[in-house]
Structure formats: C-alpha cells, structure tokens
Amino acid sequence: MFQIIRKQEMAKGSIIRFDIEAPKIAKKLKPGQFIILRVNETGERIPLTVADKDAFAGYITIIFQVVGKTTALMRSLNEGDTIKDIAGPLGKPADVEKVGTVVMVGGGTGVAILHHVAKAYKEAGNYVIGIIGSQDIELLILENEMRAICDELIITTDNGSYGERGFVTQPLKKYLSERYDIKLVYAIGPIIMMKNVCKLTKSFKIPTMVSLNPIMIDGTGMCGGCRVKIGGKTKFCCVDGPDFPGNEVDFEELEKRNSLYLKDEKDSLLASIR
Numbered sequence: 001m002f003q004i005i006r007k008q009e010m011a012k013g014s015i016i017r018f019d020i021e022a023p024k025i026a027k028k029l030k031p032g033q034f035i036i037l038r039v040n041e042t043g044e045r046i047p048l049t050v051a052d053k054d055a056f057a058g059y060i061t062i063i064f065q066v067v068g069k070t071t072a073l074m075r076s077l078n079e080g081d082t083i084k085d086i087a088g089p090l091g092k093p094a095d096v097e098k099v100g101t102v103v104m105v106g107g108g109t110g111v112a113i114l115h116h117v118a119k120a121y122k123e124a125g126n127y128v129i130g131i132i133g134s135q136d137i138e139l140l141i142l143e144n145e146m147r148a149i150c151d152e153l154i155i156t157t158d159n160g161s162y163g164e165r166g167f168v169t170q171p172l173k174k175y176l177s178e179r180y181d182i183k184l185v186y187a188i189g190p191i192i193m194m195k196n197v198c199k200l201t202k203s204f205k206i207p208t209m210v211s212l213n214p215i216m217i218d219g220t221g222m223c224g225g226c227r228v229k230i231g232g233k234t235k236f237c238c239v240d241g242p243d244f245p246g247n248e249v250d251f252e253e254l255e256k257r258n259s260l261y262l263k264d265e266k267d268s269l270l271a272s273i274r
Helices: 023-028 069-075 110-123 143-149 169-178 191-203 251-258 262-273
Strands: 002-010 015-021 034-038 046-054 059-065 085-090 101-107 127-134 152-157 182-188 208-211 227-230 233-236 243-245
Touching: 015 069, 023 046, 023 059, 023 085, 046 085, 046 110, 059 069, 101 110, 101 169, 101 191, 110 127, 110 143, 110 182, 110 208, 127 143, 127 169, 143 152, 152 169, 169 182, 169 191, 182 191, 191 208, 191 251, 227 243, 227 251
Parallel strands: 101 127, 101 182, 127 152, 182 208
Antiparallel strands: 002 015, 015 059, 034 046, 034 085, 046 059, 208 243, 227 233
C-alpha cells in the first residue's frame, strides 16, 4: 500500500497533484520514466509519468487530469488514504546530456512531465528555454516551478487569458527563427501539439524528442497495446519509450489508436458519478 502524503487540487479541481510515499521507486526513478498504479483490488491499471521525486524524503509526485472512472476515483482520495499497487519505475529514462541550449515545450498536463525532464537538463548544465501552454489561465500548472528551472520561460494560452495569446508553436517558431544555438527541442502534451511542434522543428532541422502516451495495459511489453510506429517500425512505448525522435513518429496512427476508447472512457466516468 502506498500512502498519499499530500494532495493539491489544481485547475478548478480537474487536475490533481499527489505526493505519494514510495521510497524504493523514488530512489531509482529517473526523469521521463513512469509508473502504473491500481487504486484498489478491483481497479484498472493506468500509467502515469512522474512529475517529480524526492529520493531523500522517499516520495514521488504525480499530476493527473480527471478524464475517466479511475482518475475520478483518485480525485476522491485524500491525504492519509492509500493506493493499493504502484509498479515502477517503468520505461527508459530521458536521454539527458549537456548539449547547450534546449527548448522544453509543454502543453496541458504534459507540463508535469516536462518539469521533471527540464530540471534534469538544467542540472546537466544546459541553457533551458521553457514554453508552456494551456487552454486558459485556469488550466495552467507548475508555472512557478518551471520559472525556477528555466533561464527563459514563455507562457501561452489559447484564449489569451494569460501570457501570449495562441499556441506554443508560435513562440517556438520565433526562437527557432532568431536563435542559431538551439541544439534540441523536447515536447510533451496533446498529440496534435507534439505533431505540430515536430512539423515546425523539422523545417529548421532541429533534433526533437517527444514523450508519447498511447493506450497502455501491462507496461512490460507483453500485451502490445502501447505499440507505436517509429520510423516505419513498430515499437512498444512501455519498454522502448516513452521518449522517441519526434520526426519519426507516425502521429496519424497514434491519434487513431488513442481515440478508440474515448466514448467508453466518458461513459465510465458518467456511470461512476450517477
């Protein structure tokens, strides 16, 4: 059993942060890796990338958006409650090294994942430019934490309620047009956002890594549910990723596979609150 030691409701309660006591996982986990949890004996297994960790204090931080039955159940938990199972760390860590200037791009709850990776790039000695976005100011997360890490930080909102009006690709294009020292772009967020980031960086010939979040079941490469097409070859996100070269990702296939169960997810959420 894994105890929740801190709960924070973010973004009108639709995005939740948990600090969870998990000393063994916290000791071994590296930026970019994820965990799979099961809330109770009859619960489903869901993957969540870790937003941060404190190896000394022995806890990990996860940030999730309420979109289905399991995340709705998780929102009902409070400090002192427990989660039955957490497996991890899973997946390959982000390949972090000192390259110079890097641009870290995050959208929505993807900023939670971006935070842990951006911190690692900064600690490796890189100059870190952060670009984070959300639909509106109410859904923006981890602004202060990203400001503490980044040498420069740009914020965008779709409706212009905070920061620059528009999408994260707009300031990214400006940076790529004006700076010639950018060595890497790392992006995580909605599939359409990552797809558009990669289209842009490809035109500037800038290496780009993305962290993918396909449908996943066991997290060990046995079920094949998380398969993605990378450079024309089938890869399993759970054991080969979740990070992949962005310009090799078949985003069209990823979009189709991730949309297969959207209706079922909504139906299960509605059934759980009736």
